[in-house]
Amino acid sequence: GAVxxxxxxxxxxxxxxxxxxxxxxxxxxxxxMFWYRQFPKQSLMLMATSxxxxxxxxxxxxxxxxxxxxxxxxxxxxxTVTSAHPEDSSFYICSARDPQGGEQYFGPGTRLTVT
Amino acid sequence: DAKTTQPxxxxxxxxxxxxxxxxxxxxxxxxxxxxxxxxxxxxPQYIIxxxxxxxxxxxxxLIITEDRKSSTxxxxxxxxxxxxxxxxxxxxxxxxxxxLIFGTGTLLAVQP
Numbered sequence: 636g637a638v639x640x641x642x643x644x645x646x647x648x649x650x651x652x653x654x655x656x657x658x659x660x661x662x663x664x665x666x667x668m669f670w671y672r673q674f675p676k677q678s679l680m681l682m683a684t685s686x687x688x689x690x691x692x693x694x695x696x697x698x699x700x701x702x703x704x705x706x707x708x709x710x711x712x713x714x715t716v717t718s719a720h721p722e723d724s725s726f727y728i729c730s731a732r733d734p735q736g737g738e739q740y741f742g743p744g745t746r747l748t749v750t
Numbered sequence: 751d752a753k754t755t756q757p758x759x760x761x762x763x764x765x766x767x768x769x770x771x772x773x774x775x776x777x778x779x780x781x782x783x784x785x786x787x788x789x790x791x792x793x794p795q796y797i798i799x800x801x802x803x804x805x806x807x808x809x810x811x812l813i814i815t816e817d818r819k820s821s822t823x824x825x826x827x828x829x830x831x832x833x834x835x836x837x838x839x840x841x842x843x844x845x846x847x848x849x850l851i852f853g854t855g856t857l858l859a860v861q862p
Contacts, residue, residue, distance in 0.1 A: 639793075669849065678837070679794070679852040728793050732848060739850055741786075741793035 658729030665731035772838030
């Protein structure tokens, strides 16, 4: 299957700082990428849909000013957690949709810990 | 909200077939059934998807009932490495609004 990468795989930051997470589709161009968050022992929760060249679409209850999404190219979407707080500590996972086949492939996830 | 219902957990003996059920009674005509699995602390892995016909690939088989209200994922010879949370999801294949909404999934524990 297609490969989606994330960077970094884990990050620890101090409360009040901002953290940027990258999601790349390595062998296909993705016009649409998705960002999920997963708390321990819970399922994945969709945060937003990232569209290349346009604004992201956020799910209800997700603060767009706190979770900034940029999809500047067909292979890269970034999620910036601004002014991070300990409650933002979570596992952040992206996925990319292959426009040819339609399948979605997931990245390995980024573990964010805010101290 | 997720449109599927799955058992919370299941056990399976190593080497035996694992049959994971999923109910999706409100599925609409153009929605596909997807199966993904997530091994601890990793991103979900695509397994298989189907519309109405049964499907098979190198990982698993997907059996969809004629009324499409339920399906079963079959791992023919489960191994310890198949221990994971398995998610059954319905959605529009390849559509511009193809959001995958995850439910709680089934934790499959393969026992030696």
